[in-house]
Amino acid sequence: MQLARSKLFRSILLENWILAFFSINLAIIVAVLEVSSNALVLPLTQMLGNSTVGSFPSPLSRIVGFSGISLSELKLLHLLLLLLFLTVVKNLSLYVSSLSINAFMLKSGEALRERCLQRFLELEIPFYERVGVGELLGYVNEQSQRSEKLFSSVLEFLREILFVSFLAIFLISLSPSLTTVTGVSLVFVAFALKFVIKGVQRNGRKTAYALDIFAKQVSEVLSGIRVIKAFSSEDRESLRLKQALKRRCQAELSAYKFNSAIHPLTETTGILVLIGIILLGNVFSDSSTELTLSVMLTYILTLSRLLPRVNHLNGLRSSLSLLGGSFETIDRFLSDTKNGHLIEGTEVYKKIDKVIKLSRVCFTYPSNSEPVLRDLSLVIPKGKVTALVGQSGSGKSTIIDLLLRFYDPDSGSIFVDDTDLRSLKRKSWHHAIAVVGQDTFLFNATVRENIAYGYPNATNSAIIEAARQAHALDFIELLPHNFETVVGNRGSMLSGGQRQRIAIARAILCDPDILILDEATSALDSNSERLVQQAIEKVSCGRTVIVVAHRLSTIEKADNIVVMQEGQIVEQGTHQQLIVLKGMYDSLYRMQSISNNDEHISLTAG
The missing domain is CATH 3.40.50.300 (P-loop containing nucleotide triphosphate hydrolases)
Structure with missing residues (x-):
């Protein structure tokens, strides 16, 4: 399921857009400060190597030109203090950004649970007669818990894209040729990981299903504990629960087999890319004035910061697929039960003047094939x-259910004086x-x-x-x-x-x-x-x-006294x-x- 196509996802995102907007803006600030602190490495290495400060590409000089200060006028201590200041501000911004993402996660989970709880109260009695309590509790417990992590993963994914984009722009300004090679390599890695991500997504759905089944069985055992103990069935129920738990663990393990492969594959490929860049840089530095030693060191340092973020980005792609199954389960529940309500009347009840009257009422429970009430007429005087x-x-209790309007008759009507109960x-x-x-x-x-x-x-x-x-x-x-x-x-x-x-x-x-x-x-x-x-x-x-x-x-x-038989x-x-x-x-x-x-x-x- 594409999250962007989900009305539920969009509505929850809109409810908490301020937190999301705040977090993303902080991420932009962090990305700019990350690039700026990396950019200072270039004049710092030049200064340490007794080279002329500021002899680097003009796009880069604009990036690191803070408040009109000329880098050539800065001393070593000034550069170090500036680097420290940028690092402190960057990490403070990153801390606040992470807090806002966590707040967004919790608020999204709260909104999701509120929708489920509200739907529980809106659903009609027939629904509860065919669906177990354990399944419903699963929606507001484990499924919601996994889904709220999905929302935080979405923001983290956007944040990492910003970080990677800004660092990539910085790498291009340092060396377009090396960045082209790096970009092609990373695109190839992303394409290769696509098949792993699909495996995570497929097993994520299986995990969500296994969680549902396990929750149903636990609820059933707890609800029927008196019967279980009365018939000494503890061992049999224990075995059944262990089998359900084992299936759940197997489903999660299958998902994690794919999910756990993301980090090793990405990191190994990243090291290969880094080694290749060093070798290429060594070749280019002999034939091009573009790559001085200080530029090469700055490039490698920036790339070493970029690759873990690419690794995290791929991990988040996997998490989105893994957790998406739980969100799909809740979304499907809310969608399937959207129209499961009896038609609401428009008139306000005031009082009974004379009688409640059942007129030729027929009714069959959804789970039954035979009618419970058959052409029944009854007058109940005030x-x-x-x-x-x-x-x-x-059919005695069925009449009560119809009078309470837990159900509507299949045919016939119930009147309060001359007003149809459905009105x-x-x-x-x-x-x-x-x-x-x-x-x-x-x-x-x-x-x-x-x-x-x-x-x-x-x-x-x-x-x-x-x-x-x-x-x-x-x-x-x-x-x-x-x-x-x-x-x-x-x-x-x-x-x-x-x-x-x-x-x-x-x-x-x-x-x-x-x-x-x-x-x-x-x-x-x-x-x-x-x-x-x-x-x-x-x-x-x-x-x-x-x-x-x-x-x-x-x-x-x-x-x-009304005596009933077979409806x-x-x-x-x-x-x-x-x-x-x-x-x-x-x-x-x-x-x-x-x-x-x-x-x-x-x-x-x-």
């Missing part, structure tokens, strides 16, 4: 409790909804911050009242630091019932129009379930509530109406009652 029940895979701005719609799920997610923050997550500007009294209504205040006051206690990763410092009550307090504080309870009590013990159920009843009062229920005993008071509604009504109907709901309810009685007898006998 201010009532609507419960969704049915076996796993019947609403999603943020305004989400602000009206609070969700309490089975697997409650808490951030590794304080209790206060978790409760106030949906309403960060809430007052302290409002947070305490929300906790009280959620039956959470009693256990919060027993925590080491009360509301300032950090709950750990995913709330690991709290029990399941405590996490649920924190989630309910969070929902109460948001004061939502719609409350969604997605099997909120199915993973709790009977005591925790009782407390959470009491909290749910309080927060449900006066709101539109949609409950996905596994334990049917928790929804006996629901205004409407369709097979029954609906109140608990009593469905029991009288003697259908699917009655069968499920009786089976759960028998199971609960057997469990109670077993516990009592134990």
Whole structure:
């Protein structure tokens, strides 16, 4: 991929153009001072050889004519002091230039990571269902780290070109004939290295791919560590990780086989060029007045400074190819996910007057071949409790996903009163909804911050009242630091019932129009379930509530129970109406009652 053609590269470069411009200008100053300090070698050697100072080509005399001072009037001490001054200023400028390049590198890496992180937040739920967390983390970790080095290499490459160009001009002014021979030799070297650079570029892409695979597997192992330990699969997973790590190392080693060849080849060729120039200079000095001893010494000294920079320049060419694979990976990710968003509505949600209505909705998950919902129609009245029940895979959670607009229906529509849900701005719609799920997610923050997550500007009294209504205040006051206690990763410092009550307090504080309870009590013990159920009843009062229920005993008071099977509604009504109907709901309810009685007898006998 040509960097100049990448919109991403150009945009990041433009964001930090001041640093780049400053660095390049400093590089020009350094290059001029490099040439000037080299130019002083000529009068210095003439003075040491008791020759007439200033007897060198006129272009060179203009280069070294500082502030109108005649070199013939300078003494040895003056030349040495001037040389020292130029060297100090040059190296200070080089130091600041290097700092600005590093700042440019870090700012570019920051901009790249910001784009990735912003895209992570913009991506829809379906994307996360098919892409692993490890791959995404790879974009903001290793791939970005390698890419930011690419940006610094670009500036260093431009800086070295300036250095080489100015030194080359100086060499031409000293001896055009020798410089022609040198230039032809270096062009031949650059052409020969082209094949090595292509090898680096090819293996750089393989390395970026291997980094992605390794990051995915590490993330998968860490996420599934409980399952791994439960099945004693540590050895098998260790072997799998070692194989992925080995493939990564092999890919990087292949790239470095080419990359490491750049320096030895360039340096060896440079020495050959230098030896050839000395031999040619010896021949020319006998037949030409152009090459005096002082000019020859100055030429060789300048060439000895030029060749390492050519070596570094070739190394940077290799680095650009090696690191380009990582930048391509990020650029491709950002490009491929650019249009992966649901269409945003234009209307702001205000309130529900009557109902939420699903009209002939059909939906199939991208990863499935069979539809999950089939021509489903459902009315959810305002201010009532609507419960969704049915076996796993019947489509209950899919309805919730569609109501939250994580997906849009394949056909049919969802209406809020008479407004199509797709016409609403999603943020305004989400602000009206609070969700309490089975697997409650808490951030590794304080209790206060978790409760106030949906309403960060809430007052302290409002947070305490929300906790009280959620039956959470009693256990919060027993925590080491009360509301300032950090709950750990995913709330690991709290029990399941405590996490649920924190989630309910969070929902109460948001004061939502719609409350969604997605099997909120199915993973709790009977005591925790009782407390959470009491909290749910309080927060449900006066709101539109949609409950996905596994334990049917928790929804006996629901205004409407919707029984689902294979993506369709097979029954609906109140608990009593469905029991009288003697259908699917009655069968499920009786089976759960028998199971609960057997469990109670077993516990009592134990």
